[in-house]
Amino acid sequence: xxxxxxxxxxxxxxxxxxxxxxxxxxxxxxxxxxxxxxxxxxxxxxxxxxxxxxxxxxxxxxxxxxxxxxxxxxxxxxxxxxxxxxxxxxxxxxxxxxxxxxxxxxxxxxxxxxxxxxxxxxxxxxxxxxxxxxxxxxxxxxxxxxxxxxxxxxxxxxxxxxxxxxxxxxxxxxxxxxxxxxxxxxxxxxxxxxxxxxxxxxxxxxxxxxxxxxxxxxxxxx
Amino acid sequence: xxxxxxxxxxxxxxxxxxxxxxxxxxxxxxxxxxxxxxxxxxxxxxxxxxxxxxxxxxxxxxxxxxxxxxxxxxxxxxxxxxxxxxxxxxxxxxxxxxxxxxxxxxxxxxxxxxxxxxxxxxxxxxxxxxxxxxxxxxxxxxxxxxxxxxxxxxxxxxxxxxxxxxxxxxxxxxxxxxxxxxxxxxxxxxxxxxxxxxxxxxxxxxxxxxxxxxxxxxxxxxxxxxxxxxxxxxxxxxxxxxxxxxxxx
Ligand SMILES: NC(=O)c1ccc[n+]([C@@H]2O[C@H](COP(=O)([O-])OP(=O)(O)OC[C@H]3O[C@@H](n4cnc5c(N)ncnc54)[C@H](O)[C@@H]3O)[C@@H](O)[C@H]2O)c1
Numbered sequence: 528x529x530x531x532x533x534x535x536x537x538x539x540x541x542x543x544x545x546x547x548x549x550x551x552x553x554x555x556x557x558x559x560x561x562x563x564x565x566x567x568x569x570x571x572x573x574x575x576x577x578x579x580x581x582x583x584x585x586x587x588x589x590x591x592x593x594x595x596x597x598x599x600x601x602x603x604x605x606x607x608x609x610x611x612x613x614x615x616x617x618x619x620x621x622x623x624x625x626x627x628x629x630x631x632x633x634x635x636x637x638x639x640x641x642x643x644x645x646x647x648x649x650x651x652x653x654x655x656x657x658x659x660x661x662x663x664x665x666x667x668x669x670x671x672x673x674x675x676x677x678x679x680x681x682x683x684x685x686x687x688x689x690x691x692x693x694x695x696x697x698x699x700x701x702x703x704x705x706x707x708x709x710x711x712x713x714x715x716x717x718x719x720x721x722x723x724x725x726x727x728x729x730x731x732x733x734x735x736x737x738x739x740x741x742x743x744x745x746x747x748x749x
Numbered sequence: 750x751x752x753x754x755x756x757x758x759x760x761x762x763x764x765x766x767x768x769x770x771x772x773x774x775x776x777x778x779x780x781x782x783x784x785x786x787x788x789x790x791x792x793x794x795x796x797x798x799x800x801x802x803x804x805x806x807x808x809x810x811x812x813x814x815x816x817x818x819x820x821x822x823x824x825x826x827x828x829x830x831x832x833x834x835x836x837x838x839x840x841x842x843x844x845x846x847x848x849x850x851x852x853x854x855x856x857x858x859x860x861x862x863x864x865x866x867x868x869x870x871x872x873x874x875x876x877x878x879x880x881x882x883x884x885x886x887x888x889x890x891x892x893x894x895x896x897x898x899x900x901x902x903x904x905x906x907x908x909x910x911x912x913x914x915x916x917x918x919x920x921x922x923x924x925x926x927x928x929x930x931x932x933x934x935x936x937x938x939x940x941x942x943x944x945x946x947x948x949x950x951x952x953x954x955x956x957x958x959x960x961x962x963x964x965x966x967x968x969x970x971x972x973x974x975x976x977x978x979x980x981x982x983x984x985x986x987x988x989x990x991x992x993x994x995x996x997x998x
Contacts, residue, residue: 597825
């Protein structure tokens with residue numbers, strides 16, 4: 528498979544690329560993603576694009592919104608024009624955290640974004656992805672990631688260890704989703720990804736990712 | 750009320766200005782330098798966050814008429830980020846009423862319009878990916894999220910097609926079916942929805958974010974305007990029947 532991964536400054540992107548290069552052709556590309564023809568050249572020949580938002584402290588809120596709305600629109604526009612079949616967007620569980628902690632929340636629950644800029648940007652980027660998926664011209668998979676933790680030190684009810692994040696993303700890239708019992712496979716799929724922690728109950732159900740992407744979160748004793 | 754209007758120099762702006770100016774203190778703004786009128790006017794780019802926040806100081810309500818339809822960069826800047834800037838300004842100054850505007854496909858994109866009837870404004874938005882619709886839809890989503898997280902009300906008025914009453918009528922054979930939609934309203938009737946939206950008390954609004962289809966009464970049944978009548982008390986005075994009744998065509 529030919530795979531384009533965006534956001535080279537993110538550790539997750541780099542780790543994904545490292546794993547993927549064993550069995551795929553992979554390119555790592557930095558934004559900003561414009562709407563010129565060069566955009567089409569970038570995605571030409573790719574089977575799958577894995578996209579995430581760049582998180583930079585120097586970015587002001589207008590730039591962050593531009594990245595989350597216009598640039599992802601441009602990227603998807605180019606993907607559809609060039610026949611890229613799959614788009615994996617790395618989002619966040621932040622918009623699901625408003626629910627009271629005693630509930631186990633899955634992908635069927637409505638996102639409740641706040642106006643905090645990072646969370647809002649994830650929500651708006653998902654909004655753009657969803658309209659492209661609805662038109663059925665590209666298969667979009669949104670992975671709502673828990674709080675990423677690379678060294679096992681984070682205190683969070685929705686921690687996602689680095690290795691789990693990588694394996695979840697690989698699953699989303701490689702898995703062909705089977706049709707449901709009542710309908711063909713949807714071009715819009717959201718998956719919640721978080722790790723297991725034997726001391727804390729998971730707030731977010733990862734059952735869908737386990738069943739459909741083969742996601743097997745590790746359990747770390749803390 | 751002191752009311753800040755953004756994008757006031759467009760086609761709808763002067764009608765809204767006329768409908769509001771007798772009862773409200775207006776501050777009109779637009780990206781254009783020139784303004785021909787007697788109200789206070791300021792050149793303002795809705796995509797400039799600081800500019801919008803600063804212009805909104807001391808006002809009681811904001812009306813957003815700004816729109817940019819074709820350029821991909823500017824459409825996002827004006828239609829989507831512009832709404833973010835409006836909402837940030839409202840939160841910053843404690844402004845509790847915002848009137849947003851847009852086309853019907855802000856929520857009812859081709860997935861509804863090409864297939865459905867009885868389309869009201871309570872439906873979950875499905876703009877599709879068309880630039881104008883999608884950027885306006887993102888703007889509306891930003892307004893909705895702000896209204897759910899802050900102490901303010903947003904009223905969104907959706908239009909599709911404006912007509913001059915009786916004037917400039919085309920002969921039936923010249924009519925473009927894509928433009929000849931029954932979701933139409935006269936400019937004057939459209940403008941009459943603005944004072945109603947500014948003045949309706951919070952407790953008469955079912956939620957902090959309400960969307961209304963504004964168009965005249967015709968028996969087509971594709972879209973519904975009942976909510977505007979029931980909640981805003983808006984009534985069309987001209988049903989544009991001369992455009993549709995065979996005897997007058
Ligand atoms: N005219 C129609 O047929 C129609 C149909 C459906 C909905 N609408 C909606 O009605 C509202 C008013 O539309 P209109 O017909 O007056 O549009 P218009 O294009 O005539 O006017 C838009 C105004 O926005 C201004 N503008 C553009 N960029 C700006 C920026 N960066 N900062 C500030 N102002 C900027 C323009 O200068 C212009 O004066 C819009 O929300 C539009 O989507 C219009």
